[in-house]
Amino acid sequence: MAHGLLKGKRGIISGALNDQSIAWKVAELAHAEGASIVLTNAPVAMRMGEINKLAEAINAPIIGADATKDEDLEKLFTEGQEKLGGKVDFVLHSIGMSPNVRKGKAYDDLNYEWYKQTLDISAMSLHRMLQAAHKKEALAEWGSVVALSYIAAQRTFPGYGDMADAKALLESIARSWGYHLGQSQKVRVNTVSQSPTMTTAGSGIKGFGGFYGFAEEMSPLGNASAEACANYCITLFSDLTRYVTMQNLFHDGGFSSSGVTQKVMEKFMTE
Numbered sequence: 001m002a003h004g005l006l007k008g009k010r011g012i013i014s015g016a017l018n019d020q021s022i023a024w025k026v027a028e029l030a031h032a033e034g035a036s037i038v039l040t041n042a043p044v045a046m047r048m049g050e051i052n053k054l055a056e057a058i059n060a061p062i063i064g065a066d067a068t069k070d071e072d073l074e075k076l077f078t079e080g081q082e083k084l085g086g087k088v089d090f091v092l093h094s095i096g097m098s099p100n101v102r103k104g105k106a107y108d109d110l111n112y113e114w115y116k117q118t119l120d121i122s123a124m125s126l127h128r129m130l131q132a133a134h135k136k137e138a139l140a141e142w143g144s145v146v147a148l149s150y151i152a153a154q155r156t157f158p159g160y161g162d163m164a165d166a167k168a169l170l171e172s173i174a175r176s177w178g179y180h181l182g183q184s185q186k187v188r189v190n191t192v193s194q195s196p197t198m199t200t201a202g203s204g205i206k207g208f209g210g211f212y213g214f215a216e217e218m219s220p221l222g223n224a225s226a227e228a229c230a231n232y233c234i235t236l237f238s239d240l241t242r243y244v245t246m247q248n249l250f251h252d253g254g255f256s257s258s259g260v261t262q263k264v265m266e267k268f269m270t271e
């Protein structure tokens, strides 16, 4: 049921690859809540063509942008404002990729060229995006930026590899921009640390089924779905959360605060 929470707002949503993507669900829900949206993704992802279905369904133009290229991002915010008819009220950063993880390189055997790419694509891209938006004076006062993160920024998870370092950097960049954009434009910047979710990026991680299942049993509420994550993002884009900024917000069914649960303990009990 829609509540009109984003009525009249304009947003840029990155990262919708297919209908499993968290960004896809956010875009659908933001549209249902009354927002006008521009979709963006890397040209290589756009060639897969799935994003066109979403664009049609929610009447959103697509602007291709490689999030590691400043000129693409500047074009995104210039053209984005033209297409939306004004400054941007919200931005979703939903971008992550590690060549090391994808090619099975373990943390003790990283390829450093790929490591740089991991950090550039998955973390520095948030800095680049916000710097481009700031230079183009594209963000509306009281706007909201959300980037998606994972608890591997704080704790180690085998198989998550160099993405853990990228997420730690991403969260720090969000805090730093939160300060600067808060001061200059009353724009808030937060990260949402989401449960393991069955998406293309998620299932690309070695042993993903293991950490999905473990998190499910370690969370009193169970894992949060992509749809639930989208609901949470909508609240952060709405005017109801204007003073929440520079935070890493766990959206994980309680996983981050659980020491152990009965379900997990039972696996080790002998009587």
Ligand SMILES: NC(=O)c1ccc[n+]([C@@H]2O[C@H](COP(=O)([O-])OP(=O)(O)OC[C@H]3O[C@@H](n4cnc5c(N)ncnc54)[C@H](O)[C@@H]3O)[C@@H](O)[C@H]2O)c1
Pocket: 014, 015, 016, 017, 018, 020, 021, 022, 023, 041, 042, 045, 065, 066, 067, 068, 093, 094, 095, 096, 097, 121, 148, 149, 150, 193, 194, 195, 196, 197, 198, 199, 200, 201, 202, 203
């Ligand atoms: N799936 C999970 O378990 C999980 C958990 C917590 C956080 N996250 C985060 O959520 C975000 C979205 O991932 P998802 O799970 O929806 O998977 P996804 O694979 O659907 O989305 C990742 C997106 O990143 C885009 N991308 C990659 N390189 C890019 C580039 N150079 N420029 C622009 N876009 C680029 C891809 O095209 C894709 O659309 C990521 O930041 C991911 O780390 C995912």
